[in-house]
Amino acid sequence: MLSKNKIKLIKSLDQKKYRTEHNLFVVEGEKLCNELIHSQFVVGEKPFEIAELFYTLSWKQKHLEDLEELNVTSTEVTESELQKVSQLKTSNQVLALVKIPQKKIPRYDDDLVLVLDGVRDPGNMGTIMRTADWFGIKELICSADCVDAFNSKVVQATMGSLFRINVLYYDLEVAISKIRKHHPLKPVYGATLDGENVYNMSLPQDAILVVGNEAHGISPKSKELLTKEILIPRFGSGESLNVGIATAILCSEFKRQ
C-alpha cells in the first residue's frame, strides 16, 4: 500500500530540485529494475544504492531470491497504485527509489572519455549513454548546463547503461585540465562544423571527445579547450545531424581503428 506521503515524494522526483533535495531518483519498469538489481551483485564496483522498492505481487513472485539477497525496504503495491506514481504511459510492475551517487572524480584511464557540452534533450542524453556503453566508454563528463542524468526520461532512454557508466557534472575546463594533468598528451577532439574530415584521420584510443549542444554545438569557451576539431562530412543535403547520431558515428570512428 502506498501512503499519500510516499505518492507525493515519488511524484516530486520528476523535478530536479526535489531529486536534489531528497538525493533520490526513480527507476521504473522490469527491464531497468532488473539491470539495477543486477548492478548490485557486480563485484568490485560501487553500485547505485536502492533506497526503496515498490512492486506488484506478480513481480515479487518472480524475484523472491533477488529480494532476499538485496535486503532493501520494499512494499507490495497494486498495479493501479503503481500507475498513480508512474511516469510511463503504462506502469510496469516495479519501481525503485535510488540514491543519487556522490559526486565522482574522473577515472584517469588511458581510454576514450566522452564530454558533453550543453546537451539538453533527455532522449539524446540517454541514447548517448547507451551508445557509450556499447562502445566500452566508461566515463561521461557533462557540463553543468546538460540535462540531469537522473531525469526519468534520461534514465529510461539509457536502457540500463546508466548503471555502468561514470557520469560526472563538471566545469569542463576544470575536468579537462584535471585529466590532462595525469595524461598531458591526451588530445581533446571536438565535433565542429569547420573541423577536419574524420574519415581521413588516424584517431588514438587515449583521447577526449567533446560534443556540443543540439542547436549551437560546442560553446566558444569549450572550443578553446580543443586540440583538434573534427567533422563528419556531409554527402547529401541534410542541414545537420542529431547530436546522439553524431556522437555515435564519432565513437565508432575512434573504436574501429
Place this chain on the structure above:
Amino acid sequence: MLSKNKIKLIKSLDQKKYRTEHNLFVVEGEKLCNELIHSQFVVGEKPFEIAELFYTLSWKQKHLEDLEELNVTSTEVTESELQKVSQLKTSNQVLALVKIPQKKIPRYDDDLVLVLDGVRDPGNMGTIMRTADWFGIKELICSADCVDAFNSKVVQATMGSLFRINVLYYDLEVAISKIRKHHPLKPVYGATLDGENVYNMSLPQDAILVVGNEAHGISPKSKELLTKEILIPRFGSGESLNVGIATAILCSEFKRQ
C-alpha cells in the same frame, strides 16, 4: 480565423486513418514550413503539394514574397487559434496542410538504398530520415508495419529531410526484387546479431541496407532477402544499440569508403 470544421479536420490528422481519408498531413513550425516552402521552388523535383496554409500576422509579414509566389489557399490566424490545433508544446507561427504524395516507385539508382523493416518509433523513423539525408541517401523503403512517415512526430524529427527523400511503403520482398531486376548484382546487407564485423569489410556504394525493428531486429522473412549479414561489434557491456544509432553508424561505414 479558424472555423470549427477546420479545427476538427486538423486535429483529426493526428490519426493515420484520417490522414489516409483526407490524403493530407500536417507540417508545423517555422523551420519545417520554411523547408517545405523552399522545396516548392526546387527545379525538377515534384514537390510536396501544399493544400492550405495557416499563419500568424508576424509570420506573414516576414514571408510576403513567398506567399505571393506560392499562391496557395491561406488563412491568417491568431496564436491562440494555432495553439488549439497544434501538436507542438508551443505552437510556432505557421502550420501547413500538405497532400500526401502518390505512391512512388523505386528510383533504381546505382546508389545506397535504405530499407526499414518494422521500425515503429516515430522519433527513430524521423532521425533515420535526417541521417539518410545527411549521407545523400535518396531512397527509403519501409515495410508496411513501419510507423507512418506522415505522423506528426516523424515529420518533426526529420527536421525537413522528409521533403528531400523518396519514402516508399512496400512489401519488402517485392521492392527488393524490383530493384534487383534492374541491378541483378546489387547486394542486400542486413544488420543482424550474428553478422560479420562491418569494420573488416569492404562495402560497395551500390547496395541495399536493411535495418530492423527496435526490439526484434530484421524479421525472419526479410532475413531471407539478405545476401550478407553485418554487425557493429560491441566493445563494452551495452545490450543493444538504438536502431537510429545503428543505422547511422552503418550509413557512415558505407559512405566513408
